[in-house]
Amino acid sequence: MFKNAFATLVWNKQIEQIKNYQKDLIDYCYKIKNDSSSEYNSNTDGYQSKLLKLDQPLISKFINDIKDYIVNYANVYEIVSLFEIEIDDMWININQKNDYLLPHIHSQKDFSGVFFLKASKNSGTLILENPDVGYQYQKFFTKNKNNFIYNCYNCQQFFVEPLDLKLVLFPAHIKHFVTKNLTNDDRISIAFDVNIITKNENWKKQYV
Ligand SMILES: [Fe+2]
Numbered sequence: 001m002f003k004n005a006f007a008t009l010v011w012n013k014q015i016e017q018i019k020n021y022q023k024d025l026i027d028y029c030y031k032i033k034n035d036s037s038s039e040y041n042s043n044t045d046g047y048q049s050k051l052l053k054l055d056q057p058l059i060s061k062f063i064n065d066i067k068d069y070i071v072n073y074a075n076v077y078e079i080v081s082l083f084e085i086e087i088d089d090m091w092i093n094i095n096q097k098n099d100y101l102l103p104h105i106h107s108q109k110d111f112s113g114v115f116f117l118k119a120s121k122n123s124g125t126l127i128l129e130n131p132d133v134g135y136q137y138q139k140f141f142t143k144n145k146n147n148f149i150y151n152c153y154n155c156q157q158f159f160v161e162p163l164d165l166k167l168v169l170f171p172a173h174i175k176h177f178v179t180k181n182l183t184n185d186d187r188i189s190i191a192f193d194v195n196i197i198t199k200n201e202n203w204k205k206q207y208v
Contacts, residue, residue, distance in 0.1 A: 007152070008131060011073050012160060012168040015115070018065055019165060021058065025117055028058050029092045029188050039091070042177070046099035049092040052190075062190070063087055066115065066167055070194055073111065073169045082199040090192040095124060099187075101178035103129070109172035109193035116189050119162035123187035126160040126168060129175040162187065169194075 018025070032049050039048045052059055070085050088109055093101070101124075106112045114126065136142060141154050148154055160168050170176070172193060181187045 006132070008128070008158075008171060008174060009073070009076055010128060010158060010160070010168065010170045011069070012166055013069065014163060014165045015065060015069070015167050016165065018062065018115075021061065022117065022165065024058055025062065025190075026188060028056075029094060029117065029190075032092055033094055042101045042104040044100055044102065046093060046095035046101070046181075052090045052092065054087060054090060059090065062115075063090075066113070069167060070111070070113065070169060074194075074196060077196075079196060079198070084197045084199075086195045086197045088193040088195045090190060093187075093189045093191060095178070095181045095187045095189075097182070097184055098180050100124060100180045103175050103177040105175050106172040106193050110196045111169055111194040112172040112174075112176075112192070113167065113169045113194060114189050114191045115168075116162045116164060116166045116187075118186065118188040119164060119166070120183060120185065120187075121161060121163075122182040123162050123185065124178045124181045126162065126176060126178050128158040128160070128170055130156045130158070131174055162189075 029049075032052070033047050036050055038046075039050055041048055054060065054063060067085065074083070074085055095101075135154075135156055141148065152158075160166075
């Protein structure tokens with residue numbers, strides 16, 4: 001009987017209901033860009049906003065629309081106690097032609113997510129790296145790269161093609177980066193981190 005000893009869970013889906021206010025979100029992103037300077041973290045020349053206020057009405061509506069998907073994602077981890085998910089940080093990336101994001105992880109978070117608010121096939125691929133670095137010591141798979149069909153057991157990288165309204169969730173410790181935007185259009189994404197909050201932790205937070 002085959003068993004997966006370890007696995008990395010990536011989830012992605014186009015969230016059609018956000019199409020109703022996609023333009024409003026895009027306008028909001030450009031307003032943020034116009035009003036405040038860029039941070040410099042994983043970005044090169046692209047714009048990366050400071051952290052968004054999560055109670056801003058449009059952002060709050062967005063979080064409401066993606067929350068159930070995040071809970072479903074977290075459920076795969078079979079957390080025993082009652083839990084809630086908490087959006088920890090959220091920020092905007094606007095990448096023009098030739099902008100890209102450097103490899104990085106999101107430390108001290110549980111899950112990470114990205115929502116492609118405005119993206120297309122060649123506007124920059126999100127690439128996740130296999131956290132099992134042991135593959136570099138294998139013999140056949142490192143020397144015969146054209147002699148096997150890539151699957152989750154033998155690949156070193158996982159490609160997520162950008163697409164308008166696509167939401168992607170993955171473990172926060174997975175190293176990831178974004179390739180160059182090869183189009184003339186801006187690529188806009190909303191990135192965020194998620195923490196798991198158990199009921200006990202919530203209770204502890206309430207007393208001082
Ligand atoms: Fe990231």
